[in-house]
Amino acid sequence: MAAALIFAALFGLAIGSFLNVVIWRLPRGESLSHPGSHCPKCETPIKPYDNVPVVGWLMLRGKCRSCGAPISARYPLVEAATGALYVLVVAVCWDDLSRIVLGIMLVTLLVPVTMIDLDVRRIPDKLTFPFAVAGVLAVAALDTSRLPEALIAGVAAFAFFYIAAVAKPGGMGFGDVKLAGVLGIYLGRAVAPGIFIGLVSGIVIGVVVIGRVGVAEGRRTKVPFGPSLALGGLIGFLVGDSIVDSYLDSF
Numbered sequence: 001m002a003a004a005l006i007f008a009a010l011f012g013l014a015i016g017s018f019l020n021v022v023i024w025r026l027p028r029g030e031s032l033s034h035p036g037s038h039c040p041k042c043e044t045p046i047k048p049y050d051n052v053p054v055v056g057w058l059m060l061r062g063k064c065r066s067c068g069a070p071i072s073a074r075y076p077l078v079e080a081a082t083g084a085l086y087v088l089v090v091a092v093c094w095d096d097l098s099r100i101v102l103g104i105m106l107v108t109l110l111v112p113v114t115m116i117d118l119d120v121r122r123i124p125d126k127l128t129f130p131f132a133v134a135g136v137l138a139v140a141a142l143d144t145s146r147l148p149e150a151l152i153a154g155v156a157a158f159a160f161f162y163i164a165a166v167a168k169p170g171g172m173g174f175g176d177v178k179l180a181g182v183l184g185i186y187l188g189r190a191v192a193p194g195i196f197i198g199l200v201s202g203i204v205i206g207v208v209v210i211g212r213v214g215v216a217e218g219r220r221t222k223v224p225f226g227p228s229l230a231l232g233g234l235i236g237f238l239v240g241d242s243i244v245d246s247y248l249d250s251f
């Protein structure tokens, strides 16, 4: 198991490095493959040995080797978070390969969703749609008996958020609606506690914002809901089934 966890960490760091590219370029409509990584200030291409996840940034002490422009700490943080979440998925889902694959896919979706929604207040269809299709295919191939549950949960979560978005325009965005549907595919029935955790965390963040800037300003501040939904989705995926089971057992 130790070897698998180390492999998951290294794989997650490498994917996290690519997700940094996705987070920066996807909302700007830029190609994900060309040109290679370069300094945003002086445009010098980043040398392969400086591009090693986390380590490269630490060696450069967060500065471009050519022009000395600061390189944001979010790059190594995104890499480290992706690596840590891959390890968490493998550790929690250890005896179930299909859940490991689905969990890795889910993390790979939720990390850029969180960062892009924080950056530009938008969840691109270019992320949610491919992961919706890939999720259906993965469940069909790896865990066929759960396919009906995944589809029903996807449609139900989408419908729940769709109604919320239409009932209160300007609150929930349609990017959130589509993300909720994708979470249903990956989580199955566990999407219910996942969405609940997402809503609670969204409310907590809203209260904190109002506490810091006041009610009037807080009402005007548009707090993105994607990060809360992503958090709920991840927790729901990891422990949601046991929450549903203990809830049903209480009857």
Ligand SMILES: [Zn+2]
Pocket (backbone or CB within 6 Å): 039, 040, 041, 042, 043, 044, 064, 065, 066, 067, 068, 069
């Ligand atoms: Zn530079």
